[in-house]
Amino acid sequence: MSPQVILLFSGKRKSGKDYLTDHLQQRLKNECGVIKISAPIKSYWAKENNLNLNELLSHNEYKEQYRLEMIRWSDSIRAQDYGYFCRQACHDALDKPTWIVSDIRRKTDICWFKETYKDLVKTIRIVADEETRKSRGFQYKDGIDNVASECDLDDYGDWDLVINNGEGKPTLQKQMESIMELCKNNK
Numbered sequence: 001m002s003p004q005v006i007l008l009f010s011g012k013r014k015s016g017k018d019y020l021t022d023h024l025q026q027r028l029k030n031e032c033g034v035i036k037i038s039a040p041i042k043s044y045w046a047k048e049n050n051l052n053l054n055e056l057l058s059h060n061e062y063k064e065q066y067r068l069e070m071i072r073w074s075d076s077i078r079a080q081d082y083g084y085f086c087r088q089a090c091h092d093a094l095d096k097p098t099w100i101v102s103d104i105r106r107k108t109d110i111c112w113f114k115e116t117y118k119d120l121v122k123t124i125r126i127v128a129d130e131e132t133r134k135s136r137g138f139q140y141k142d143g144i145d146n147v148a149s150e151c152d153l154d155d156y157g158d159w160d161l162v163i164n165n166g167e168g169k170p171t172l173q174k175q176m177e178s179i180m181e182l183c184k185n186n187k
């Protein structure tokens with residue numbers, strides 16, 4: 001079965017990408033599959049450096065020790081082929097009508113998905129103010145928070161949906177409904 005809608009989620013560290021996409025997955029159950037562009041990066045890095053892949057994939061602090069190096073290495077691959085990790089992440093194409101891509105970071109990620117899947121693609125930006133992100137554990141790091149990995153989409157202006165997940169955010173129910181509404185147009 002080919003997908004009917006592909007939801008691309010983006011947002012800064014601790015904006016709530018995993019939180020909201022996990023909830024969406026619980027809601028859609030078997031109807032959806034989750035794709036993480038960081039998965040093939042982490043898998044390669046774990047193998048090369050003999051690291052614990054499950055820890056690297058988890059929400060724990062463990063991955064933070066390796067984030068800077070993974071960004072640098074993955075950017076060197078992207079410089080040759082910007083779709084490399086997007087393609088790898090979609091490789092075992094999910095047999096589900098809705099795909100949730102939980103970690104879009106660069107304009108080239110959006111470009112690759114739109115070139116490949118055309119108008120199946122919907123882009124969603126999760127925003128949260130810095131105070132809220134700090135209360136969730138965000139700490140600014142030079143080389144991470146001021147490079148493409150975190151900033152390339154700051155000036156992207158063509159989101160299909162922007163969700164506030166910070167101060168004054170709507171209820172989770174409302175956040176989910178706005179996503180479902182976006183999907184409806186593709187089904």
Ligand SMILES: Nc1ncnc2c1ncn2[C@@H]1O[C@H](COP(=O)(O)OP(=O)(O)O)[C@@H](O)[C@H]1O
Nearest residue numbers: 011012013014015016017018019020059136165
């Ligand atoms: N709307 C929310 N309500 C309660 N906790 C939240 C909410 N959004 C995010 N969090 C919590 O904030 C932390 C960071 O969220 P996470 O989804 O991991 O961010 P990101 O994936 O964008 O780095 C997690 O502990 C998560 O459970």
Ligand SMILES: C[C@@](O)(CCOP(=O)(O)OP(=O)(O)O)CC(=O)O
Nearest residue numbers: 013038041067070071074103105149
């Ligand atoms: C090297 C990375 O892929 C690591 C991303 O790991 P996660 O996607 O787990 O990070 P957060 O959800 O923001 O905490 C970043 C990149 O620029 O590709």
